[in-house]
Amino acid sequence: MTEEHHSTEQDLKRHRMEKLERIRARGDEPFKYAFARSSGIGAARAAFEAAESACADPAEAKVPATLAGRMVSFRDHGKSAFADIRDESGRIQVYFNAKTLGDEAFATLADLDLGDFIGASGEVHRTRKGEITLFATSYELLTKSMRALPEKYHGLTDVETRYRQRYLDLVANPEVLDTFRKRVQLISAMRAWLTGRGFLEVETPMLHPIPGGATARPFITHHNTYDSELYLRIAPELYLKRCIVGGFEKVFEINRNFRNEGVDTRHNPEFTMMELYEAYQDYMGLMDETEELFVAVIEAVTGGTEFPYQGDVIDATRPWKRIKLFDAIREYAGVDLESTRDRDEAAALAKKAGVEVDPAMGYGKIVDEVMSARVVPHLTQPTFLYDYPIEISPLAKKKRGNPALTERFQAFIGKLEMCNAFSELNDPIDQRERFMDQLKQRERGDEEAQHLDEDFITALEAGMPPTAGLGIGIDRLAMLLTDSASIREVILFPLLRPL
């Protein structure tokens, strides 16, 4: 005999395997194919409560039901037993009794485990202790669970397990399910608002021969048949504008972007963006629409315009504060970065404002840095910053009357950047110059500077009507509306290092 070494986990699985074999041995199928429910659990509870309030004597209320769900709790009392089963709509107690169920059927309860899916038929009434309960006259095992689920009381808190095995997180922590429901609501509400305004949802390539539309490092992949390098898209922007060139007037896309960059509480390598483009619109008109869109979504998800975020109460009531970027810098950082466009002078001003700048940073980058460090930390309540320097806005149109600036805005809520928008640059000659400027930065070692996309310029040469465009980071917005401190809390399967 060799010494047997069972880990607990193996023991648990072995026990369940033995039960599985017993179930099969008596001719039952532990993995059923379908089950006809009379309703979901939530609906059954509601129906019972309605019957109860319609009854002269509420204690007499009873409603027949056939329900199914995962068994999450089991309390054995010898000749009777209580189980809690849960489906997506709620939880209900099921009462089993040897007399009504029959001794044989009652005995098979011993082969059930927490985590199993069962279906049960009977009547719903209320126990003496006031618990709405399905008194089962029959039951069947629908799916055997072969593994122990996380403990019911403390749930699952180990962050790594929560992310790597999100299904366990969802089973163990109802509030996580709620977070992801809110994310779904958010996207539905946004899509509904856009569709209601006449925007058409289009799909543009995820595989790009030239990564464009943002300043970011891409993931590189390879296509075998064409034997060519392709990039996972960092933004859909340039393709959506091609749609406008072709004659679409209002388009949007809600889909994934991929950026080969760091991972932290606000960044996942793949993330979801909504981008929209609207012909004949400029950034000021779009700012109004953006405000409406956000408020519509916020109301749909939170039920109002006030909601908590990380200890603050956000009030999204319109109108939102609007402030020029350079005014905000003057106000919060105490320096006038608009007074110069010289890199070194700007660096000196940044230093005066207490912001460390890298020698490699150009003027635009310095402005961006001062904004992030000195302005954004003040932007808890919804605020639009607008009129950004041209150096950091290569796809935005120059501001009327001030070619140093672009007609661009961003909204911040809860100190998070929520969107980026501008009057789209549609002058192909200007666009080429901007790309050339980006190329110079690339040559200076900035790997994130944009590539020259000749086909995009060709498209602009064909003529793109005046257009305004907007991008909203869906994950950031989901964080905001679910009071989540980390982006991983709002992405079902965030990227972790492969084991």
Place this chain on the structure above:
RNA sequence: GAACGGGUAGCUCAGUCGGUAGAGCAUCGGACUUUUAAUCCGGUGGUCGCGGGUUCGAUCCCCGCCCCGUUCACCA
């Protein structure tokens, strides 16, 4: 990539000033026909993240590595 914190039973956590570890829940056996963190009695379960070093002896001390979290850097 850097700093700090963490990794002990299936889950949630204690603990060992260095002498190979405990609790609750889960699980297994038993009692119980209205419980709901059911209760009561008894039991199983751990290469204490991985690999080296020091030591009579390491889960604990030292070194390296892996994974996670937070902050920073990069970015949205």
